[in-house]
Amino acid sequence: MVTYGDALDALGDPTRRAIFELVARRPQAVGELAGQVPVSRPAVSQHLRSLKAACLVQDRAEGTRRIYELDTAGITLVRHYLDRLWDDALNRFASAVTDPVDNKE
Amino acid sequence: MSTSAPIRKQITVAATPERSFEVFTAGMGRWWNRQYSIGSEEMTTVVVEGHEGGRWFERGVHGAECEWGRVLVWEPPQRVVLDWQITGEWRYDPEVHTELDVQFVADAGGTRVELEHRGLESLGAQADGIREIFDGPGGWAGLLQGLLAVAAGGDA
Numbered sequence: 001m002v003t004y005g006d007a008l009d010a011l012g013d014p015t016r017r018a019i020f021e022l023v024a025r026r027p028q029a030v031g032e033l034a035g036q037v038p039v040s041r042p043a044v045s046q047h048l049r050s051l052k053a054a055c056l057v058q059d060r061a062e063g064t065r066r067i068y069e070l071d072t073a074g075i076t077l078v079r080h081y082l083d084r085l086w087d088d089a090l091n092r093f094a095s096a097v098t099d100p101v102d103n104k105e
Numbered sequence: 106m107s108t109s110a111p112i113r114k115q116i117t118v119a120a121t122p123e124r125s126f127e128v129f130t131a132g133m134g135r136w137w138n139r140q141y142s143i144g145s146e147e148m149t150t151v152v153v154e155g156h157e158g159g160r161w162f163e164r165g166v167h168g169a170e171c172e173w174g175r176v177l178v179w180e181p182p183q184r185v186v187l188d189w190q191i192t193g194e195w196r197y198d199p200e201v202h203t204e205l206d207v208q209f210v211a212d213a214g215g216t217r218v219e220l221e222h223r224g225l226e227s228l229g230a231q232a233d234g235i236r237e238i239f240d241g242p243g244g245w246a247g248l249l250q251g252l253l254a255v256a257a258g259g260d261a
Contacts, residue, residue, distance in 0.1 A: 078193040078228050083112050086220055088138050090116045093218070096136035097118045097128045 015039055016047040023057050027069035111223035118216050122209040125216040126182035129207060130155065137163075143195055144171040153187070155179060161187055172197045177204065184208045193228050201227050 018037055022028060030048065034041040048068055051057040058071045118125055128135070134150030142148035146165025151173075154160045159176035174197075178186035187205040192198045203224040210217045 079112065079225055082222060082225070082228075085138075085141055086112055086114045086222060088141075089136075090114055090218065090220060092136040092138060093129055094116050094118050096132060097120045097125055 013047070015043070016050060019044060019047050020051055020056060023051075023068050024070055027067045029062075029065040029067050031065075033068070111221050111225070114220045116218050117212065117214045118218060120215050122182040122211050122216045125209045125218055126185065129209075129218070130181075130185055142171075143173070143191060143197065144169055153185075155181075172199075174205075178206075182209055189222065203227050 015037055019033055022033055022036055030041065030045055033048075034044045037044060039047075048057060048059070051068075052059065052071075055071045057068050059066045059068050061067075120128075130153040133153055137148075137151045139148050142163050144163055144165045146167050146169050148163045149166050151163050152160065154176060157176055157179045159179070160172065161174045161176060162170045162172045164170050172190070174188040174190040176185070177188050178184060185207050187207075189203045189205045190197055190199065190201045192201050203222060206221045206223070208219045210219060
């Protein structure tokens with residue numbers, strides 16, 4: 001399980017944090033990122049591995065390249081929660097609409 | 106499934122669009138599940154102010170009001186669009202904007218209520234977690250704890 005500590009550690013290194021900020025702005029490939037920070041490409045890959053382990057970034061294949069982007073695990077959970085919330089809301093709403101005690105018409 | 110795809114729900118109720126619209130908006134406090142309230146006080150009602158730009162908020166037993174968002178579109182009885190501004194950390198954020206689009210369509214059974222909640226990428230860790238990480242500690246802890254609790258909690 002990813003902890004708050006892992007996430008902070010992952011961003012402790014200034015270069016790693018710079019890479020994270022670049023990925024946050026838009027999804028990018030390793031090569032693109034390497035061109036924007038003053039470390040070698042293998043070093044960039046290492047940083048990305050740490051960010052991925054902390055669930056801060058995720059990667060996907062695009063042709064022969066690997067594109068790094070923000071980890072969407074958080075939004076998936078929120079979406080799942082809201083999905084159940086709206087199911088519940090509409091069911092309760094439906095009961096209220098047809099509730100004879102509540103009916104003013 | 107794209108994680109930012111809209112949530113779409115619908116239900117048909119045996120009532121007119123006018124009645125359905127009214128119960129959904131003016132009557133929201135009567136049916137909203139108290140478990141999904143954001144204030145620290147026990148929630149007594151939800152208010153949707155009946156005009157474009159109107160506030161959308163909950164009121165607690167001691168009168169405290171917690172914002173949920175704004176009315177973006179007010180077209181009774183066919184349509185209401187609300188700006189849901191409650192984050193994945195379950196708190197109001199004026200910089201978060203998502204659209205809850207609810208339409209009330211007359212059909213043979215009464216009214217078909219079609220709900221779409223879109224713009225959910227605004228709720229993600231991207232919006233919240235980044236700001237909190239860069240502004241100070243606490244954000245990630247809250248987000249991860251909150252979301253992991255939801256995931257582990259099974260049926261709410």
